[in-house]
Amino acid sequence: MNEFVFLWRRPQRPPRTPQQMQETMDKYLAWFRDMEARGHLVQYGQPLEPKTGRVVRDKAGNYSDGPYAETKDIVMGYSLIAAKDFDEAIALSKDHPIFEEGGVIEIRPILKL
Amino acid sequence: MKLDDALFRREAARLLATLTRAFGVENLALAEDVVQETLAKAFEAWSYNGVPPHYSALLARAAKNRALDVFRRERTARKFAPEVGRLIESEWTLRPALDAMFLPDALKDDELRMMFTCCHPRLGEDMQVALVLHLLCSLGVHEIASAFLVSPAAMEKRLSRGKKLLAESGHLFELTAADFLPRLSAVHRALYLLFNEGYHGASALAVVREDLCRDAMRLVRLLVDHAPAATPATYALAALMWLLAARLSARIDHAGNLKDLFEQDRSLWDEGLLAEGTRLLEQSASGEVLTEYHVEAGIAGMHTAAGSAGETRWGHIVELYDVLMKIRPSPVVALNRCMAIAQHEGPAKGLEAVLAIADTSRLAAYPFYPAVLGELELRCGRTEAAQGHLEEARRLARNDGERRFLEQRIAAVHAGRSGDARLTNVLAPPDARR
Numbered sequence: 001m002n003e004f005v006f007l008w009r010r011p012q013r014p015p016r017t018p019q020q021m022q023e024t025m026d027k028y029l030a031w032f033r034d035m036e037a038r039g040h041l042v043q044y045g046q047p048l049e050p051k052t053g054r055v056v057r058d059k060a061g062n063y064s065d066g067p068y069a070e071t072k073d074i075v076m077g078y079s080l081i082a083a084k085d086f087d088e089a090i091a092l093s094k095d096h097p098i099f100e101e102g103g104v105i106e107i108r109p110i111l112k113l
Numbered sequence: 114m115k116l117d118d119a120l121f122r123r124e125a126a127r128l129l130a131t132l133t134r135a136f137g138v139e140n141l142a143l144a145e146d147v148v149q150e151t152l153a154k155a156f157e158a159w160s161y162n163g164v165p166p167h168y169s170a171l172l173a174r175a176a177k178n179r180a181l182d183v184f185r186r187e188r189t190a191r192k193f194a195p196e197v198g199r200l201i202e203s204e205w206t207l208r209p210a211l212d213a214m215f216l217p218d219a220l221k222d223d224e225l226r227m228m229f230t231c232c233h234p235r236l237g238e239d240m241q242v243a244l245v246l247h248l249l250c251s252l253g254v255h256e257i258a259s260a261f262l263v264s265p266a267a268m269e270k271r272l273s274r275g276k277k278l279l280a281e282s283g284h285l286f287e288l289t290a291a292d293f294l295p296r297l298s299a300v301h302r303a304l305y306l307l308f309n310e311g312y313h314g315a316s317a318l319a320v321v322r323e324d325l326c327r328d329a330m331r332l333v334r335l336l337v338d339h340a341p342a343a344t345p346a347t348y349a350l351a352a353l354m355w356l357l358a359a360r361l362s363a364r365i366d367h368a369g370n371l372k373d374l375f376e377q378d379r380s381l382w383d384e385g386l387l388a389e390g391t392r393l394l395e396q397s398a399s400g401e402v403l404t405e406y407h408v409e410a411g412i413a414g415m416h417t418a419a420g421s422a423g424e425t426r427w428g429h430i431v432e433l434y435d436v437l438m439k440i441r442p443s444p445v446v447a448l449n450r451c452m453a454i455a456q457h458e459g460p461a462k463g464l465e466a467v468l469a470i471a472d473t474s475r476l477a478a479y480p481f482y483p484a485v486l487g488e489l490e491l492r493c494g495r496t497e498a499a500q501g502h503l504e505e506a507r508r509l510a511r512n513d514g515e516r517r518f519l520e521q522r523i524a525a526v527h528a529g530r531s532g533d534a535r536l537t538n539v540l541a542p543p544d545a546r547r
Contacts (some may be wrong), residue, residue, distance in 0.1 A: 015149060017253030020153035021156040025121075044162040077161065102340035 001082045003042055003110045004089045009073035010103025012050050027097035035081060040092055046081035073104055121328065124169060125152055125251035128176045132315070132373035135180055135214050137194030138230065139280045151176045154499060166391050169195035170192055171332065181207065195284070222288065224249065225335055225342070230284035232299040232465065236275060241303045242310070242379045243268065243273045250328040260325060262511070288341065297342055301406065304329050304336075309356050312361075337393075348397035349406035357384045357392030405441040408433050427457035444476045448485055460492035480509035481504050484519060491526060501525055 016024070035041040055066040067074045083089040086107070093105050125148050132144035155172060165171060173513050183199045184193070193201060193330075200210040213219065231244040246252045246260070258268035286296060311325030333351045336342040363381035404488025412433050419425040434450035447470045456544040467486060476482040487502030503523045 013153070016153070016156075017256060018125040018152055019252045019253070019256060021152060022121040023120070025156050025160045025164075032162065047161055049156045051156070063433055076157070079161070 001084060002112070004024050004083055005108045005110065006045075006079045006081050006089075007075050007106035007108065008077045008079070008098055008103065009067050009075050009106055010101050011072050012074065013101065024097065024101075027100075030078075031096050034095075035092065040082050041079075042082050043080035045077060047077035048075060050074055050076055057074065072102070075106075076103075118325065119250075120164065120168070120330075121152060121156070121250040122328075123331070124172050126227075126249045127169075127220050127224060128152075128172060129248060129251070130227040131173075131214055131220050132176060133227060134223050134285060135197060135211065136183070137192070137197075138285050139283060140191065140193065141276055141280050143183065143191075147176060147179045151179060173215045173220070177211050180211060184211075212214065219337075221335065224332075225288060225339055228284045228300055228332060228335070229288070229293075229296050230279060230282075231275075232296060232303050233278070233282065233286075234296075234299060236300065237277060238306060240271060240275045241299065242306050243271050243306060244279070245274050245303050245323075245332070246274075249332060250325075260322070265281065266496060269316055272395060280490070288339075292453045293341065294344075297336075297344065298346070300336070300342075301346055303402075304333050305350060305353075305406065307332075308357075312357055326354070326358055326361065327544065345397045345400040346404045346406055348393050349404055349410045350396055352393035353410035353413055354389050355386050355393055356410060356417050359386035359390060359417060390414070390417070403440070405434070405437060408437045408440065413436075425456070427453050431457050442473055444470055447477070448476065448482060451489075452485060455489055455492070460489045464489040464493060478509055480511065480515055480519065482506075483509065484522070487522070496526060 002042050013046040032041060032044060050067075053066045056063040081089065081092060083092055086109070089109075093107065096105060098105060125433055128148045128151060129144055129350065132147050133141055137160075151172060154175065155168075159165070159168075159300050168306060175263060178499075184207055188201050197210060199428045200206040228245065228249055231248060232241045236244065243257055246257045247254075253262075253263050254269045254272060257272070258265040261268065290296070308326055308329035311329065313323045329353075333347065337351050357383050360377065361379040363379065390410075391414065394414050397407055397410065412430055415426055415430050415433070430453045431450065434446065437446050438450060448467065451463050451466040451470070454466045464486070472478070473482070483502040484506035487499045487506060490496075490502060491499035500523070503519060503526065507516060507519040507523065510519055
């Protein structure tokens with residue numbers, strides 16, 4: 001088994017009603033539950049603040065603001081998923097609800113010696 | 114943990130009620146923004162590993178912190194609720210004032226206050242119900258529009274007008290106000306219409322409909338739990354809702370088809386809800402005033418007490434409809450009464466009563482008016498006349514459920530199976546006017 005970081009990249013969400021929030025959340029959670037049940041979930045990971053961030057440029061602490069407001073696919077969080085190889089990791093991502101929201105998943109294997 | 118389907122909506126409504134009290138009703142839009150931000154954050158965070166156990170307290174704390182920011186930022190620029198008054202001027206008083214506002218008991222009173230405020234007599238009944246759905250059930254414009262079969266644009270207009278009127282009224286209804294009882298009747302009426310819309314309404318979306326019933330039940334429960342609001346009429350209204358809700362699961366079969374009272378599998382009725390409904394009905398039987406809710410709950414109770422449609426005491430039900438016609442007459446009550454007469458004294462008498470209904474103009478677009486005519490003609494043995502009425506009813510059907518139900522009746526008549534299926538249960542209760 002290999003471990004992969006799934007970077008959840010998607011645009012910021014438009015305003016939603018509480019009902020829509022709950023329905024969307026349920027879809028996300030269903031995917032995690034499925035991963036857990038099938039033994040692929042290493043870590044839920046964390047969501048990230050979408051609107052604020054800093055990109056530090058040098059030792060002096062100069063920075064610019066980021067992520068970038070215009071970016072369509074901001075990294076909104078990460079999770080750690082176990083899979084045999086890329087093919088399996090991609091197969092696992094197939095039913096993820098992020099695609100319904102115009103998002104993408106960046107899958108990066110954890111480096112191994 | 115198993116989430117209840119309305120968790121986000123319910124929490125949103127609670128927070129909105131409290132923030133509106135904190136900010137003042139003229140800042141309703143600001144309160145809505147704060148609720149939206151708070152929930153949107155929670156929703157992002159909880160999409161990873163689920164809703165934490167103390168979600169309600171967490172949300173209240175997050176909303177309170179946002180409210181603190183708002184006060185600090187805008188205390189000089191904006192006019193806030195008179196009751197927070199000068200407390201917000203100093204950090205010494207601001208936080209304790211907000212802490213007190215977000216205590217669980219205070220939150221409950223805020224929802225009641227909001228409910229009573231939405232039922233201001235100056236707002237029409239349609240407006241009141243729409244506002245209750247929007248502000249106390251946190252349904253969005255599209256969601257309410259689909260429940261009421263109106264365009265989202267029309268609902269948007271109705272709601273923004275309603276919210277503007279609320280904002281202009283300058284204050285929330287106080288639960289100690291002198292006109293508490295008259296306002297309570299308006300609240301009853303709005304909750305009754307809300308429940309009806311769910312139970313008998315025109316919306317094709319089964320899910321929307323059940324949600325509306327549950328929302329009405331949650332709100333009437335707030336009244337029952339708040340002593341001054343727990344009048345006999347409140348208990349009667351609650352009893353009516355619980356007794357009808359007990360039958361909800363039997364009303365739609367697994368294929369999504371409407372089942373009338375005669376075809377229902379009574380073992381599917383929810384015993385817990387029935388027991389609670391019966392208890393509430395008993396509690397409603399005090400005091401001098403007999404309201405329409407008492408009578409309707411009484412009728413619902415007669416149905417649920419009977420082991421089968423055949424064992425139902427139809428004579429007594431006719432009498433209750435007679436009373437209802439005195440308290441709150443309407444063509445639909447009259448139609449329901451005719452069905453009970455047909456059960457009690459035979460279809461010819463029932464038909465006679467239907468034809469004697471004076472004002473049928475409000476029944477013109479109501480599919481169950483011709484449907485009842487059809488059923489009664491059928492039972493009098495006049496198949497052809499029955500067929501015509503049922504076709505007319507199908508033409509008027511307001512959603513797929515009703516259409517399928519009527520098509521099945523038509524097919525049964527074609528096949529020469531008059532059956533014993535009747536329409537009593539799908540008839541809307543007296544005041545479903547939409």
